[in-house]
Amino acid sequence: MRNFLLAVNTKYMKALTNRVKEVDRRPMTLMERAxxxxxxxGMAITFSxxxxxxxxxxxxxxxxxxxxxxxxxxxxxxxxxxxxNCTACGLCAVACPAEAxxxxxxxxxxxxxxxxxxxxxxxxxxxxxxxxxxxxxxxEACPKDAIYLSETFAPANxxxxxxxxxxxxLLIPNPVTEPEAYAKAKGGRVALK
Amino acid sequence: xxVTQILFWLLSVLAVCSAVMVVASKSPVHSILFLIITFFAIxxxxxxxxxxxxAIVNIIVYAGAIMVLFLFVVMLMNLNADSEPPxxxxxxxxxxxxxxxxLLLVLVAALxxxxxxxxxxxxxxxxxxxxxxxxxxxxxxxVFPFEISSVLFLSxxxxxxxxxxxxx
Amino acid sequence: xxxxxxxxxxxxxxxxxxxxxxxxxxxxMYATFAERKVAAxxxxxxxxxxxxxxxxxxxxxxxxxxxxxxxxIPSFSSKFLFILGPSLAMLTAMMTSAVIPWGDTVTLFxxxxxxxxxxxxxxILYVFGVVxxxxxxxxxxxxxxxxxxxxxxxxxxxxxIISYELAMGIALIALLMVTGTLSLRTMVIDQTDGTWNFFKxxxxxxxxxxxxxxxxxxxxxxxxxxxxxxxGGYHTEYSSMKxxxxxxxxxxxxxxxxxxxxxxxxxGYDIPILNDAHAVEKIGQNWMAVAHIFMFLGKAFFFVxxxxxxxxxxxxxxxxxxMNLGWKVLLPLALINMLITGAVILFLQ
Numbered sequence: 001m002r003n004f005l006l007a008v009n010t011k012y013m014k015a016l017t018n019r020v021k022e023v024d025r026r027p028m029t030l031m032e033r034a035x036x037x038x039x040x041x042g043m044a045i046t047f048s049x050x051x052x053x054x055x056x057x058x059x060x061x062x063x064x065x066x067x068x069x070x071x072x073x074x075x076x077x078x079x080x081x082x083x084x085n086c087t088a089c090g091l092c093a094v095a096c097p098a099e100a101x102x103x104x105x106x107x108x109x110x111x112x113x114x115x116x117x118x119x120x121x122x123x124x125x126x127x128x129x130x131x132x133x134x135x136x137x138x139x140e141a142c143p144k145d146a147i148y149l150s151e152t153f154a155p156a157n158x159x160x161x162x163x164x165x166x167x168x169x170l171l172i173p174n175p176v177t178e179p180e181a182y183a184k185a186k187g188g189r190v191a192l193k
Numbered sequence: 194x195x196v197t198q199i200l201f202w203l204l205s206v207l208a209v210c211s212a213v214m215v216v217a218s219k220s221p222v223h224s225i226l227f228l229i230i231t232f233f234a235i236x237x238x239x240x241x242x243x244x245x246x247x248a249i250v251n252i253i254v255y256a257g258a259i260m261v262l263f264l265f266v267v268m269l270m271n272l273n274a275d276s277e278p279p280x281x282x283x284x285x286x287x288x289x290x291x292x293x294x295x296l297l298l299v300l301v302a303a304l305x306x307x308x309x310x311x312x313x314x315x316x317x318x319x320x321x322x323x324x325x326x327x328x329x330x331x332x333x334x335x336v337f338p339f340e341i342s343s344v345l346f347l348s349x350x351x352x353x354x355x356x357x358x359x360x361x
Numbered sequence: 362x363x364x365x366x367x368x369x370x371x372x373x374x375x376x377x378x379x380x381x382x383x384x385x386x387x388x389x390m391y392a393t394f395a396e397r398k399v400a401a402x403x404x405x406x407x408x409x410x411x412x413x414x415x416x417x418x419x420x421x422x423x424x425x426x427x428x429x430x431x432x433x434i435p436s437f438s439s440k441f442l443f444i445l446g447p448s449l450a451m452l453t454a455m456m457t458s459a460v461i462p463w464g465d466t467v468t469l470f471x472x473x474x475x476x477x478x479x480x481x482x483x484x485i486l487y488v489f490g491v492v493x494x495x496x497x498x499x500x501x502x503x504x505x506x507x508x509x510x511x512x513x514x515x516x517x518x519x520x521x522i523i524s525y526e527l528a529m530g531i532a533l534i535a536l537l538m539v540t541g542t543l544s545l546r547t548m549v550i551d552q553t554d555g556t557w558n559f560f561k562x563x564x565x566x567x568x569x570x571x572x573x574x575x576x577x578x579x580x581x582x583x584x585x586x587x588x589x590x591x592x593g594g595y596h597t598e599y600s601s602m603k604x605x606x607x608x609x610x611x612x613x614x615x616x617x618x619x620x621x622x623x624x625x626x627x628x629g630y631d632i633p634i635l636n637d638a639h640a641v642e643k644i645g646q647n648w649m650a651v652a653h654i655f656m657f658l659g660k661a662f663f664f665v666x667x668x669x670x671x672x673x674x675x676x677x678x679x680x681x682x683x684m685n686l687g688w689k690v691l692l693p694l695a696l697i698n699m700l701i702t703g704a705v706i707l708f709l710q
Contacts, residue, residue, distance in 0.1 A: 046670065054405050055405065
C-alpha cells in the first residue's frame with residue numbers, strides 16, 4: 001500500500017522546484033543496522049574537533065575589533081579649547097527617527113565663554129538609549145560637529161531610567177584639563193574634528 | 194563474645210525486626226524497603242556461614258532484581274490507605290486471631306521440643322559455600338535436581354511469553 | 362576475643378579505605394570539570410576558565426555553590442526516603458571501589474600491603490551486586506519526590522538497569538570461563554603474566570562496555586534524566602547538596618566502572634611491554650607500585666574520557682530503541698559469545 005502511494009506520488013505530483021531530493025526509503029543494510037560504524041564515524045568527527053581552534057574571544061580582556069563605520073554610544077563633542085560645540089539648535093532631535101533626543105536650550109551668560117562656544121547652548125540634553133536605533137542621522141544632521149557616535153555600546157542596566165543618558169554621560173572629557181581621558185574617549189577614530 | 198557472634202546477633206535482630214516491619218508498616222513501599230533490609234541481613238548470615246557465593250547471589254537476584262520489580266509495580270500502582278478495601282468483617286478478624294494464636298502455640302511447643310546443641314551452626318568454617326566447591330557439587334551430586342529446576346525456569350519463561358503474547 | 366584481630370591490619374585497611382574514598386571523590390570532582398572542558402573543546406569552545414588558572418578551581422566553586430543553595434524538601438514527600446535516595450546513590454557508587462586492585466604490593470614499615478581494600482574470592486559478583494543495588498538510590502529518590510516526572514525517570518532507570526544487567530552478566534560469564542577466577546586480583550595477575558583479556562574477549566568487552574554505559578545512566582542511555590522530556594528526571598525535585606550527591610554519584614560511578622573495566626579487560630595495573638621482574642630489580646618494589654598505580658589511573662582516565670567522548674557525540678536513544686538494543690541485540694549477542702567461548706575452550710582442551 002505504502003509503495004503504491006509512493007508510486008502515485010511520484011507519478012502525479014510534480015516537484016515544485018528542481019532542488020527536491022528524493023528521500024532514500026530503502027531498508028537499512030546490515031552494515032547500517034550494526035550502527036557501530038556510524039558511531040565510530042561520529043566519534044572521529046568529534047575527536048577531530050578537539051584540535052580545531054576555538055573562535056572564542058575572552059570578552060573583558062579581549063574585544064572584537066569594531067568596524068571603522070561602527071555606530072555606538074553618542075558623544076557630545078568639544079572643540080580644542082574644551083568648549084561645548086552644541087548650540088541646542090534641535091536639528092538632531094528633528095532628524096531622529098526614533099524620537100530619542102530631547103533638549104532644552106539656554107543663553108550663554110557673560111563669563112561662560114570658556115564653557116560654550118556660541119551664545120546658545122544645551123542646558124539639558126538627553127538621549128533615551130532604549131529608543132535610539134543608532135542610525136547616525138543625528139550625526140549627519142548636526143551643523144556644528146557636536147554629536148558623534150562612538151565605538152562603544154550602552155552597557156546593561158537594571159532600570160529603565162539608567163538608559164536615559166544626560167549631558168554628564170554624553171559629554172566628552174575636556175581636552176584641556178583631562179587630555180588622557182579625552183584621547184581615550186576619542187578612541188582610535190581618526191576623523192573626530 | 195567473638196566478633197562473629199556479635200555480628201550474628203546484630204544481623205539476627207536486624208532480620209527479625211525488619212521482617213516484622215514488612216508486615217507492620219502501612220505503606221507498601223516501606224514494606225518492600227524493609228524486605229530489602231531483611232535480604233541484606235540474611236546475606237550477612239550467609240557470609241558468616243562462609244557461603245559467600247550464596248550471599249552475593251541472594252543480593253544480586255533477590256535484592257537487586259526481584260525487589261526492584263516489586264518496587265516498580267508498587268510505585269506504579271501507587272497503593273495507599275485510601276485504595277485499601279474496607280475491612281469490616283468481624284468474623285475474619287475473629288478467625289485470624291484464633292489462627293494466629295494456634296500458630297503461636299505450635300511454634301512454642303515445637304521450640305520446647307527441640308534439643309539445643311552447644312554449637313548450632315558452623316560459623317566461619319566449612320568450605321561448601323565457596324564458589325568452586327558449590328559448582329562442583331551442583332554439577333556432580335546434584336546435577337539432576339539442578340537440571341530439573343532449569344527446566345522449571347524454562348517453562349516459567351515460556352509461560353510468561355505466551356501470556357504476554359495473548360494480551361497483545 | 363574482640364581484640365584478637367590484627368590491629369595493624371585494621372589500621373592498614375582503614376588508611377587504605379580513606380585514601381581510596383578521598384581519591385575517588387577528588388577524581389570525581391575533577392571529572393565534572395573534565396566533562397565541561399572536553400565538551401567545550403569538542404564543540405570548539407574554551408570551557409570554564411575563570412576560577413583559578415585555566416579554571417582548575419571550577420569544581421570547588423561548583424561544590425560551594427551547591428552547598429549554599431537553599432535546601433528544598435517537597436511538603437508531600439516522605440522526608441526520610443527523600444534524603445535516603447541520594448545517600449544510597451552515593452554509597453553504592455563508592456562501595457564498588459573495595460574490590461579493585463589499584464596496584465601491586467608495597468612494603469611499608471616492614472609490612473607487605475596489598476593495594477586493594479578487600480581481595481574477596483567473589484570479586485566480580487560483588488561488583489555486580491553493588492551495581493544492581495545502584496538503582497535503589499534513583500528509585501527511592503524518585504518515588505519520594507512525589508512528582509510524576511521523577512517517578513517516570515525512576516521507572517525508566519529501573520527497567521533500563523535490569524534489562525542491561527542481563528547482557529552484562531552473560532558477557533561476564535564468558536569472561537569468567539576464560540579466566541577461571543572471580544577474584545579481580547588473580548585476574549589482574551594472570552593478565553600481567555599473559556595477554557590482556559580484551560584480546561581473548563573483544564565481543565564480550567564491547568557488550569560489557571555498552572552495558573556499563575547503560576548502568577551509569579550516561580548518554581546515549583540517559584533516559585532517566587532526559588531533560589527535554591522529563592524536566593530533570595529522577596532529580597527534578599532535588600536541590601542543594603542532595604542534587605549534588607546525585608550528580609556526583611554519576612561521576613564516581615563513571616570512574617569506578619572505568620576502573621572495573623580496566624581490571625577486567627585491560628590488565629589492571631599491568632604496564633604493557635615492560636617486564637615487571639626486571640623493573641622491580643632496578644627501581645625497587647615500592648616505586649614499581651607507584652608506577653603501577655599511575656598506569657592504572659591512566660588507563661581508567663582514558664575510559665572516563667571515552668564516557669565523555671561518547672556523550673558529546675551520540676544523541677539519546679528513544680525508549681523502544683533502548684529496549685530493543687538491550688533485549689534483542691545485546692542479550693543474544695552475549696549468549697552467542699558465551700557459546701562460542703565455551704566451544705573454543707572445549708576444543709582447546
